[in-house]
Amino acid sequence: MINWGKVWSDFFIFLALTSNVGFIFSHDPYQLVIAIGVNLLATVLKFGAKKILAAELLATALVADLHLIPATILYFMETHVPLAIGLAIGAAVANVISIIMLIIEVIFEYHKEEEI
Template identity: 45%
Template sequence: MNLDKVIFGFFIVLALTLNFGFCLGDIDNPSHHHVYELFATIVVNLVATILKFGDRSQMGAALLATSFVADLQLFAAAIMWGYSAHISMTFGQEGVMAGIVSLASGALLANVISVTILVIEVVMLRR
């Protein structure tokens, strides 16, 4: 068993599950989506992105692209959260949390694609 591959797979799956946990709940209810969970999702996605830099294959390029998409959408969600909570003071208004969760849901889709590519790569592996 290769420890590097275990750690790589761990962070990819953890990024997906944290992202799913953040998106779960009523889309417009702020009490169903915690800021620390979004923060943890961003950190784990960044670690997964850094781990994907070493792979030079075509599958590795696709994994890195999906990771960039997830990072971009999660950063946009965090910026939207910070702007609405601290600058414009519109955080509790209708639609703000829906926008944040929608961006995080886009990242969730990118993470699902990333895990699917990882599973395909493992299935195609020949011994």
Template identity: 40%
Template sequence: MNLEKVVFGFFILLAATLNFGFVIGDIDDPVHHNEFELFAAVVVNLIATVLKFGDRTQIGAIHLATSLVADLQLIAASIVWAYAAYAMPDGITPHAMASIVSLAGGALFANVVSVVLLVVETLSFHRR
């Protein structure tokens, strides 16, 4: 067992699960979506991205690309949240919430691809 592989898999899965946890619920209901969960998703996604730096293989490149997509979507969701909460006169409306969750949902898709890649990589790795 390789600790590096454990950490790598842990962060990728955690990024996906946190993201999923944030997205699940009614899309326009602020009560169903926790801001701490979004924060955690952003942080864990960033860490997962950095962990993927410097893998020279083709699958490594796709891994990095999926993480960058997820980062982009989650950061966009956070910015929408901050803008809606502080800069809009009405605060977080159901409309703003729907935008935030759909952005995070896009990130979830990227994270799922990342997990699938991880599984494929693991399955194609033959134990000797």
């Protein structure tokens, strides 16, 4: 049985990474607005999740946000654009880590089901 709640939350976590990577390669302001919006959504979606790695997932999402918010400000101020790109890359790394943890959690849950 497919868990639609999981599809919904995982969708945002993956979209956060893909939109971020899109910005890193295109340097496009539209893509940046989408990236920061999706990253914030992905963070909020992790609020209150009671999973094994909930704290770590929330932390990585907050790290990504705190990279992207200064990146957005710097990018639109047109001052340190390369730094803005660098920050976006940092955020992308945090997104990758959160996806890795998502996979670890899936494995944990699989084992738990077996024990029962």
